[in-house]
Ligand SMILES: CC(C)(COP(=O)(O)OP(=O)(O)OC[C@H]1O[C@@H](n2cnc3c(N)ncnc32)[C@H](O)[C@@H]1O)[C@@H](O)C(=O)NCCC(=O)NCCS
């Protein structure tokens with residue numbers, strides 16, 4: 169099994185690239201979706217977050233008011249660290265179960281779309297690591313355009329993450345998404361080719377097919393030994 173890391177900065181285009189992978193039948197585990205699930209009303213994550221941040225972060229229906237919590241944590245590094253500390257174990261387990269489900273289905277290549285891949289030190293589990301890079305002006309413009317937020321709020325969100333240039337220096341593959349969607353598709357074709365190359369032996373043994381082959385070999389080996397020794 170090959171676990172491909174997909175990361176980048178906020179609004180650099182990770183979801184856009186994720187969608188291209190899905191359109192090419194490569195499954196994606198989306199950490200932002202996992203993070204949403206673990207903050208749903210009544211879950212363990214929700215209870216801990218409400219206990220730490222107070223009921224004023226809730227909507228009338230009891231769900232977390234995400235824009236409000238976002239404003240609090242993206243303008244206060246201490247509160248952001250607190251939220252990260254509370255949710256990190258739930259998010260990691262959610263990602264793990266996402267991978268497990270796909271492993272059981274027999275997926276050989278799985279993309280992990282994790283915005284905080286480096287910050288959360290999950291990069292050691294993924295190879296290759298793709299960083300979707302974008303120039304700072306385009307990133308700010310796209311973030312403000314997509315989230316209809318103020319420039320100040322957008323800058324706070326950008327500054328809450330490891331600088332994109334540092335992420336780029338840690339990448340195995342860089343996608344420069346500063347251009348058009350056509351430019352992105354063109355780069356993506358080459359990335360898809362790299363990512364879907366035949367599995368290495370280690371990746372094969374980690375896949376469901378590899379694990380079953382190993383198990384079958386052990387069973388056959390044991391049967392042969394038993395037969396050989398019973399004939400002595
Ligand atoms: C603060 C929350 C409620 C704001 O929700 P909102 O719907 O406005 O944003 P959304 O979840 O769609 O995130 C948008 C982007 O913000 C960035 N981001 C999210 N959380 C963080 C964080 N803790 N630190 C830095 N950047 C973050 C990511 O690039 C993400 O793609 C939410 O982002 C959250 O629960 N964050 C903590 C969980 C987390 O770490 N998520 C990232 C998954 S690795």
Ligand SMILES: Nc1ncnc2c1ncn2[C@@H]1O[C@H](COP(=O)(O)OP(=O)(O)OP(=O)(O)O)[C@@H](O)[C@H]1O
Pocket residue numbers: 176177178179180181182183184185200283310311313314345346347348349350352
């Ligand atoms: N090459 C492009 N040209 C024009 N717009 C783009 C391009 N790539 C992405 N966008 C737009 O930029 C915005 C941000 O892209 P996207 O949502 O994919 O980023 P993201 O990295 O997943 O963000 P987040 O970190 O918030 O999850 C979206 O509105 C998207 O449609």
